[in-house]
Amino acid sequence: MQCGSNGHYYRLCKGDIMKLYIVGFGPGNYDSMTMEACSVIERCGLVVGYTTYTDILEKYFPHKEFYSTPMKKETDRVKYALERASKGTETALICSGDSGVYGMAGLALELSADYPNAEITIVPGITAALSGGAVLGAPLTHDFAVISLSDLLTPWEKIKKRLECAAAADFVICIYNPSSKKRSDYLRKACDIMLKFKSCETICGYVKNIGRNGQKSGILTLLQLRDFHADMFTTVFVGNSDTKVINNKMVTPRGYKNV
Numbered sequence: 631m632q633c634g635s636n637g638h639y640y641r642l643c644k645g646d647i648m649k650l651y652i653v654g655f656g657p658g659n660y661d662s663m664t665m666e667a668c669s670v671i672e673r674c675g676l677v678v679g680y681t682t683y684t685d686i687l688e689k690y691f692p693h694k695e696f697y698s699t700p701m702k703k704e705t706d707r708v709k710y711a712l713e714r715a716s717k718g719t720e721t722a723l724i725c726s727g728d729s730g731v732y733g734m735a736g737l738a739l740e741l742s743a744d745y746p747n748a749e750i751t752i753v754p755g756i757t758a759a760l761s762g763g764a765v766l767g768a769p770l771t772h773d774f775a776v777i778s779l780s781d782l783l784t785p786w787e788k789i790k791k792r793l794e795c796a797a798a799a800d801f802v803i804c805i806y807n808p809s810s811k812k813r814s815d816y817l818r819k820a821c822d823i824m825l826k827f828k829s830c831e832t833i834c835g836y837v838k839n840i841g842r843n844g845q846k847s848g849i850l851t852l853l854q855l856r857d858f859h860a861d862m863f864t865t866v867f868v869g870n871s872d873t874k875v876i877n878n879k880m881v882t883p884r885g886y887k888n889v
Contacts, residue, residue: 648715648716648717648718648719648720648747648748648749649674649715649720649721649748649749649751650711650712650715650721650723650738650748650749650750650751651670651674651720651721651722651723651750651751651752651753652723652725652729652730652733652734652735652738652750652751652752652753653667653670653671653722653723653724653725653729653753653755654667654724654725654726654727654728654729654730654731654733654753654754654755654756654757655667655671655683655686655687655724655725655726655755656726656727656755656756656761656841657726657727657756657758657761657762657840657841657842658686658726658839658840658841658842659841659842660690662756662761662841663755664753664754664755664756666753667753667755670722670751670753671687671691671694671722671724672691673720674694674719674720674721674722675694675695675719675720675721676694676695676696676697676711676714676719676720676721676722677691677694677695677696677697677721677722677724678696678697678698678707678710678711678714678721678722678723678724679696679697679698679707679723679724679725680698680699680700680701680704680707680725680726681698681699681700683698683724683725683726684696684697684698684724685698686726686842687724697710697711697714702782704734704737705737705741707723707734708723708734708737708738708741709741711723711738712738712741712742712744712745712748713745715745715747715748716745716746716747716748723738725755726755726758727755727756727757727758727761728754728755728756728757729752729753729754729755730752730754731757731759731776732778732806735752738750757776758804758806758837758840758865759774759776759804759806759865761840761841762804762837762840762847762865762867763804763867765837765840765845765847766835766837766847766849766867766879766880767835767876767879767880767881768879768880768881768882769802769804769835769867769869769873769880769881769882770802770804770867770882771881771882771883771884772802772870772872772882772883772884772885773801773802773870774801774802774803774804774882775792775796775801775802775803775804776803776804776805776806777789777792777793777796777803777804777805777806778805778806778807779805779806779807779808779809779813779816779817779820780806780807780810780813781813781816790823793820793823793824794823794826794827797823797824797826797827797828797868798827800827800828800870800871801870802867802868802869802870802873802882803824803867803868804865804866804867804868805817805820805865805866805867805868806865807862808820808860808861808864808865808866809859809860809861809862809864810861810862817855817856817858817860817866818856818857821852821853821855821856822856824852824868825852825853825856828852828868828871829852829871830851830852830853831851831852831853832851832852832868832869832870832871832873833849833851833869833873833874833875833880834849834850834851834852834854834855834866834867834868834869834880835847835848835849835850835866835867835869835880836848836850836855836858836860836864836865836866836867837864837865838860838861838863838864839863840863840865842863849875849878849880852868855868867880869882870882
């Protein structure tokens with residue numbers, strides 16, 4: 631039996647479709663959440679997520695039931711959300727940024743074959759490349775690549791190859807997960823790779839804790855970035871050969887004439 635919003639109980643029947651929403655809630659501040667994300671979370675009876683992210687949303691939705699798991703428990707988290715949804719609880723599985731950019735949307739869809747009664751809806755959000763880019767100026771106005779330096783799920787050799795290809799092609803490169811306690815030298819290693827193809831004076835930028843308490847940002851060169859201390863909550867931007875600083879803003883020209 632399941633309790634409906636009107637307080638009445640009803641019986642779930644075989645074949646009934648129940649909702650699981652994979653919700654990207656943006657950088658973390660309430661104002662950057664989409665109206666759809668807010669509406670979905672308000673509507674759902676259960677909110678599931680990584681502990682750091684549920685801690686952020688609990689202050690905005692204190693009346694909600696929350697369930698969280700730590701890092702490296704993503705599969706357990708997603709299975710729990712699918713199980714609760716398939717049993718009749720309208721559930722929001724939350725991700726910072728966008729749910730489909732290094733988020734849980736892909737994993738949820740991979741696992742959904744075992745939960746045919748759970749209908750999945752993806753709710754997009756503002757990913758760090760966009761929210762961080764807005765803090766710095768307009769670094770992504772031309773072609774860009776987004777690369778994570780985390781090697782928990784991707785071998786370092788593959789990450790290295792992607793950095794080489796993006797740098798050789800003169801893409802602006804947005805780097806997620808640039809460093810951690812166990813990967814304290816990964817940003818330096820990435821810069822050394824990019825310096826083979828990019829000038830040491832290439833304009834770069836960083837934003838820490840986007841949209842959260844303690845937000846910090848700055849603009850520096852690729853050579854300076856090599857010695858910069860970043861963490862998992864830092865997003866790094868490496869410009870292309872045309873990226874410049876205008877009025878203390880990082881700008882990558884699109885190429886409009888007579889500008």
